[in-house]
Amino acid sequence: MAETTLSRADAGTTPAPATRKGSTGVLREVRSSMPALAWWVICLCLAVAFLYPIWVMLSMALKDPAEQGQIPPSFFPHSPSLANFTHLASVQGLNVFGNLANSVVVTLAATVGTVLVATLAGYALARAKFWGSNLVFFVILATFMIPFQAIITPLFMVLKTLHLSNSLVGLTIVYITFNLPFGLFIMRNSFAAVPSTLEEAAQVDGCGIFSALRNILLPIVAPGLVTTALLTFFASWNEFFAALILITDQTKFTLPVTLTLVTSGDFGTVDWGALQAGVALTIVPCIVIYLLLQRYYVSGMLNGALK
């Protein structure tokens, strides 16, 4: 990227001396290449600003214990080590890897669950309409308007009544419910966009609802499925508020909530290196998935927002 910048900037400025039009000509040439140059400078500065925190996180996570307390902080790890990551197994008496496993299990279960429930209901609301199905869709969409933070207290009580409080199963169900309106919206629209003749043809050929759904419709609505899965994945993996309130047992905490315990040591005794290692465990999977499936994620964000 830096190379292209240079060549671009060069291309803009080199013709100026070559033409030898006198000082006004050179000035004009320089001035006309200014916008392109300015564009590159501004864009690159912004890129540095956006990437800087991520660099700091990786750098700190990989510093060895002697280097991580230096004042002023060093720019990159001079003797990279994984000590911070191994320390996560015992920091503040926690095993953060156990909490990482909780996060993985809850997130995957919530993602699979949301996709499953949203696909079934999305198909029903688009294709197998029943009495009241429009009302159901309307009510589910209306839940978009209500912030879940406002109903967290009674939700806690409902979970307690069902013996699902302080349990990862309960948290998974809550995540499925919160992500359902969005997923349902995407899946219903995906199914509605498929021409109905396609399914009718399958039925003439003797396909039942479920085999038509599985063999003919699912491949067509696959982009919607991926978008639903991605949005649920990111939302569940990163969720903090509900996890903080609904889970009270340290060994059942998810990763983001666990990190609050890492920072809750007395001032001066916080293990900042281990904290950044934990932050890296939280952030790196998100970035990798984002880079791999960017197209679906971006289109999902736009679709969901622009309704």
Place this chain on the structure above:
Amino acid sequence: MTSIANGLTVTEPTPAADAQPRRRGMRSSRKRQLTGLAMAAPAILLIVTFFLVPLVMTFWISLHNWPLLGRHRFIGLDNYQRALVDPGFRTALKFTVVYTLVITPILFVLGLGMAFLVRRKVRSAGIFQSIYFMPVCIGLAAGSFLWLYLGQSQIGPLFDLLRRAGLVEPEGNLFAGKWTGLLLVIAMVTWKVVGLQMLLLLSGLQSIPDDVVEAARIDGAGRWQLFSHITVPLLRPTLALVLVFSVAGSLLAFDQFFIMTRGGPSNSTITAVYAIYRTSFISFKLGYGAALSVFLMVILAAVSAVQMLLLRNTDHG
């Protein structure tokens, strides 16, 4: 054609050669409806149990004195009356509003500027878009822990940069001051969120037809006229959306203040949701917490409605 077909089915006294498939058709349509209901049932069950029931309960609980343990007692609207004069909740509301008023224009202007910047149809612009949007996939909590270290006194790299620039004292603590702590939170949220605003505004900009812009340019519109008379009016629906997003998000702020400032110094950065959290889950006054939640819901609904109305009305004005 239709009349003949109708006549045929209605005047069908003779054998069931035709009636058979029709009855099967009706039965299969009913069967299809039942299948549909069965397929939607898990979604309905989840939404009712874990969303609608808690929603109704919020109102019900808010009319009670409801401790975590022990008996609850019906007290009518007392909780609401108390909330109106509660200095703690008032301060929290005021702070939330200030935070929203400060961060919304920042996100908006930066997002719009960045959208104009990366609008070019060249590959490099696409790469810059991807970079600016990247922090959007990072969680607010994870971002807060990262920036907590960045701004930490002496050992934090961002603190070090600010110290070199002469903006902070070598021994200073950014989280000890209300405004410096708030500024750090705002910087973190901007870093994490502005990419989404950029993307939404960019898709709005791209939906403006080129020939409209071209026509205005031929008519002699300058750059500023083009912006104020063509771009802004045509961008209005997107602008409304972006505003609602950032206002609703800021009014519900919690993670960043819980993690980065812990509500301090001396409770000056407690937000509305933070106050509700402390009432319900630290002091265990569930009834009072529910009343505060109802207030929050009403405020949020009102703000969204007003914003939508304002931006929709001026559309025709």
